[in-house]
Amino acid sequence: MSAGRTHITDVLVLGAGLAGERTAIEAAARGLEVVILSLVPPRRSHSTVAQGGLQAALGNSVMSQGDSPDLHFADTVMGADWGCDQHVVRLFVNTAPAAVRQMARWGVPWSRITAGERRLPDLTVVEEPEAAAGLINAKKFGGTTKWRTCYAADGTGHALQYALDGMVLSLGITVHDRTEAVALIRDGEKCLGAVARCLRTGELRAYLAKAVVIATGGCGRLYGLSTNSVINEGTGLSLALDTGLACLGNMEAVQFHPQTLPPTWIPVSEGGGYLLDRNLDYFMPHYQPENNKQPYRDVTARLMQERIRAGLGVESPHGPHLWLDVRHLGAEHIARQLRSLAAFCRDFAGIDPARELIPVRSVQHYVMGGVRTNIDGAAYGLKGLFAVGEAACWDLHGFNRLGGNSLAETIVAGMAVGKKAAEFALGEALHYSSALVAQHLAAQEDRVRRLIAGQNGGENVYALKKQMGQILTEHTGIFRTGSGLKTAVAALGELHQRAQRVGLVSSGRGADPELGAAMRLPGMVRLALCIACGALARTESRGTHYREDYPNRDDVNWLNRTLAYWPPGAEKPVLKYEPVRITELTPGKRATPA
Amino acid sequence: MGRRLTFDIFRYHPSTAGTEPRMQTFHLRETPGMNIYAALTRIREEQDPSLMFDFVCRMALCGSCGMLINGRPRLACKTFTGRLPDRITLYPLPVFRLVGDLSVDTGGWFRHVTLKTGAWLHTSRAFESSAPEERMDNETALQIYEAERCIECGCCLAACAKVHIQPGFIGAAGINRLARFMLDPRDERSAAQYFEVLGSEDGIFGCMGLMGCEDNCPKDLPLQLQLAYVRRRMAAAGFGPRGNRRK
Numbered sequence: 001m002s003a004g005r006t007h008i009t010d011v012l013v014l015g016a017g018l019a020g021e022r023t024a025i026e027a028a029a030r031g032l033e034v035v036i037l038s039l040v041p042p043r044r045s046h047s048t049v050a051q052g053g054l055q056a057a058l059g060n061s062v063m064s065q066g067d068s069p070d071l072h073f074a075d076t077v078m079g080a081d082w083g084c085d086q087h088v089v090r091l092f093v094n095t096a097p098a099a100v101r102q103m104a105r106w107g108v109p110w111s112r113i114t115a116g117e118r119r120l121p122d123l124t125v126v127e128e129p130e131a132a133a134g135l136i137n138a139k140k141f142g143g144t145t146k147w148r149t150c151y152a153a154d155g156t157g158h159a160l161q162y163a164l165d166g167m168v169l170s171l172g173i174t175v176h177d178r179t180e181a182v183a184l185i186r187d188g189e190k191c192l193g194a195v196a197r198c199l200r201t202g203e204l205r206a207y208l209a210k211a212v213v214i215a216t217g218g219c220g221r222l223y224g225l226s227t228n229s230v231i232n233e234g235t236g237l238s239l240a241l242d243t244g245l246a247c248l249g250n251m252e253a254v255q256f257h258p259q260t261l262p263p264t265w266i267p268v269s270e271g272g273g274y275l276l277d278r279n280l281d282y283f284m285p286h287y288q289p290e291n292n293k294q295p296y297r298d299v300t301a302r303l304m305q306e307r308i309r310a311g312l313g314v315e316s317p318h319g320p321h322l323w324l325d326v327r328h329l330g331a332e333h334i335a336r337q338l339r340s341l342a343a344f345c346r347d348f349a350g351i352d353p354a355r356e357l358i359p360v361r362s363v364q365h366y367v368m369g370g371v372r373t374n375i376d377g378a379a380y381g382l383k384g385l386f387a388v389g390e391a392a393c394w395d396l397h398g399f400n401r402l403g404g405n406s407l408a409e410t411i412v413a414g415m416a417v418g419k420k421a422a423e424f425a426l427g428e429a430l431h432y433s434s435a436l437v438a439q440h441l442a443a444q445e446d447r448v449r450r451l452i453a454g455q456n457g458g459e460n461v462y463a464l465k466k467q468m469g470q471i472l473t474e475h476t477g478i479f480r481t482g483s484g485l486k487t488a489v490a491a492l493g494e495l496h497q498r499a500q501r502v503g504l505v506s507s508g509r510g511a512d513p514e515l516g517a518a519m520r521l522p523g524m525v526r527l528a529l530c531i532a533c534g535a536l537a538r539t540e541s542r543g544t545h546y547r548e549d550y551p552n553r554d555d556v557n558w559l560n561r562t563l564a565y566w567p568p569g570a571e572k573p574v575l576k577y578e579p580v581r582i583t584e585l586t587p588g589k590r591a592t593p594a
Numbered sequence: 595m596g597r598r599l600t601f602d603i604f605r606y607h608p609s610t611a612g613t614e615p616r617m618q619t620f621h622l623r624e625t626p627g628m629n630i631y632a633a634l635t636r637i638r639e640e641q642d643p644s645l646m647f648d649f650v651c652r653m654a655l656c657g658s659c660g661m662l663i664n665g666r667p668r669l670a671c672k673t674f675t676g677r678l679p680d681r682i683t684l685y686p687l688p689v690f691r692l693v694g695d696l697s698v699d700t701g702g703w704f705r706h707v708t709l710k711t712g713a714w715l716h717t718s719r720a721f722e723s724s725a726p727e728e729r730m731d732n733e734t735a736l737q738i739y740e741a742e743r744c745i746e747c748g749c750c751l752a753a754c755a756k757v758h759i760q761p762g763f764i765g766a767a768g769i770n771r772l773a774r775f776m777l778d779p780r781d782e783r784s785a786a787q788y789f790e791v792l793g794s795e796d797g798i799f800g801c802m803g804l805m806g807c808e809d810n811c812p813k814d815l816p817l818q819l820q821l822a823y824v825r826r827r828m829a830a831a832g833f834g835p836r837g838n839r840r841k
Binding site for chain 1: 607609610625626627629638639640642643644645646648649650651652653654655656657658672693694699700701702704705708709712713714715717719721723724725726727728729730731732734735736738739742743745746775778780781
């Protein structure tokens with residue numbers, strides 16, 4: 001293997017999903033040269049699968065009347081169980097409406113309001129006035145006071161991604177797809193770029209830039225069961241953590257999607273459905289007396305898991321599940337309004353939801369944690385490094401993200417962080433030593449060489465990965481206990497040792513996929529350890545982080561954010577804490593909005 | 595116990611020196627609900643970790659996993675082994691450049707066609723962040739979305755006889771993508787401007803109407819309807835005075 005080319009640019013963006021592309025556009029619009037690296041073609045990103053929609057307080061429809069950024073702010077902070085940065089939430093809710101409208105200008109076919117009678121999922125009928133006709137419509141999502149979720153039929157993420165990718169192409173932004181960043185180039189205080197591996201040829205290349213933006217999405221695939229795309233292995237998070245300088249925020253805050261379809265774990269949104277147990281008992285009213293309330297995702301997931309624990313789940317080859325019933329909505333409504341849900345049921349479970357019950361269970365869905373940044377998206381600890389989207393802990397979501405806020409975050413944060421990264425790059429000269437670049441390349445070449453030669457040992461990468469997924473699913477899931485988390489930390493610690501001793505079964509030559517997996521694994525186990533150690537230390541329950549041995553939120557001791565650092569050569573993360581910023585809404589009782 | 599499945603899989607890593615194209619046979623015990631995604635993942639993890647194939651979302655939304663399954667272009671994630679005989683042949687999609695084994699460069703193809711045809715919204719109007727959005731009829735939005743549902747998996751191109759004999763032909767996916775902008779009132783291009791990119795043998799007049807695209811579209815897009823719409827618009831534009839007789 002010979003060292004490949006060195007590419008030099010102003011801004012380097014790792015990841016071409018919505019957050020990455022929106023950031024790149026913002027920087028390119030300021031006249032900077034931008035290069036995006038992406039594991040896959042941008043239009044294949046995990047962002048494209050987002051079905052639901054995007055939160056922005058437009059207040060257009062009847063069910064949205066009176067909505068405002070202030071209400072969006074309160075919903076987001078309460079949803080987060082006060083674990084978020086309110087300074088960031090304010091910026092976000094104020095910018096989201098313009099961001100949505102800008103996406104309309106770039107081609108997103110947002111669903112629009114039609115004047116006249118409108119039948120809602122709960123079968124009530126409302127009247128949309130003529131004055132609202134043609135404005136962007138909104139639908140209901142859990143945990144919001146008003147109907148605020150803007151959508152493009154049933155494929156919002158797809159529509160957004162294609163519109164943004166069109167902009168990226170029209171602006172002439174360079175995209176190197178099938179390219180995976182494997183290490184950040186840095187000089188001890190500043191990030192200077194990344195070493196990347198070409199997934200077509202296996203070649204290693206160096207990319208140098210004045211500003212580097214991590215936009216690699218989440219790390220759901222650490223878990224054995226997840227709704228995430230198979231590429232969501234948290235590489236960007238690992239790269240930042242492995243510098244020893246940057247840190248990860250709130251890694252223990254992991255969201256589980258209440259309703260996913262076994263065995264593929266595709267999320268199926270409720271859309272006015274009822275959750276039933278094995279006795280076909282509609283159990284949610286027992287917990288949520290007011291039918292109209294759609295509880296937070298973490299609450300629903302816990303109630304469902306409790307039901308299964310009580311022996312009221314339905315046994316299946318893929319584990320126990322509950323039922324989702326949408327039959328009362330009628331075949332026509334399902335075919336028209338729930339087309340994706342119907343297609344998933346038909347294509348992946350052989351079910352007709354108009355006539356049959358849908359099996360559902362909660363699995364990992366989203367990580368609120370990520371590379372800890374300030375409000376500008378600048379990473380703590382390393383100058384010139386930024387992070388955005390699910391890869392970042394900008395800290396919009398705290399300990400529970402509201403549905404639709406992640407899609408909104410990608411484009412809103414993309415605007416904000418893209419601007420700040422560009423400003424940084426504009427005020428910066430690129431100073432690097434070729435010896436430093438060569439040293440970073442050589443270190444990665446050495447990793448590759450040792451893996452191919454089997455010099456580290458003979459552990460199997462896929463077997464270890466499977467074990468990691470099982471440990472996380474079992475002990476750092478919806479319910480957590482001190483003893484389970486201790487077990488997880490010990491088991492993951494051992495796995496971390498073994499992950500250093502992986503040997504390849506295949507030759508490792510060229511774009512060998514096993515080599516890629518082997519290079520990723522140790523970093524993934526470190527992320528898993530950040531989750532487990534953070535969860536063990538946090539002796540309270542907040543949002544999705546639910547400790548059975550500490551079932552209450554503890555604002556006296558834990559109204560703070562976990563920062564996980566990984567010093568070079570360490571076996572465990574070093575945890576530090578910083579206070580959560582409270583600017584407008586002091587912590588109070590968390591209740592689902594009606 | 596499930597059936598014993600036999601997979602005959604095309605193997606070739608063109609960028610790795612010293613490899614030759616060949617077929618390789620693998621055996622797997624069928625499990626409940628097994629699709630080609632699950633089968634290939636197991637083959638890679640348990641039998642041959644060098645096997646290259648593409649999956650991202652594994653829910654028929656990202657368009658990564660198009661391949662020839664028993665001769666037909668299909669999305670591997672939504673193709674269940676239970677509906678196939680116990681011997682399954684897998685080839686990479688034709689038309690696209692081979693990356694390795696079952697992995698092809700659909701992304702590069704679509705990027706090229708998008709650039710060649712300017713397949714993004716063309717508007718001269720600047721965005722004003724404080725102004726309310728421009729109105730659009732919901733029926734129009736839904737019509738645009740219907741064409742926009744294409745996931746660029748490449749199955750229509752692999753199934754298109756014309757693409758095989760005329761590599762410059764942009765195929766149903768390319769034409770459908772432009773139809774999406776022709777339908778969009780926000781796009782400022784005229785019929786004559788569209789004619790420049792579509793009114794040729796590589797564009798809409800290259801289609802022979804064999805319908806392989808629509809027959810094999812995993813998203814059930816009404817591709818022939820879109821092609822007919824574009825053909826009519828382009829014929830009118832081409833024959834009209836300066837292409838503007840009919841809009």
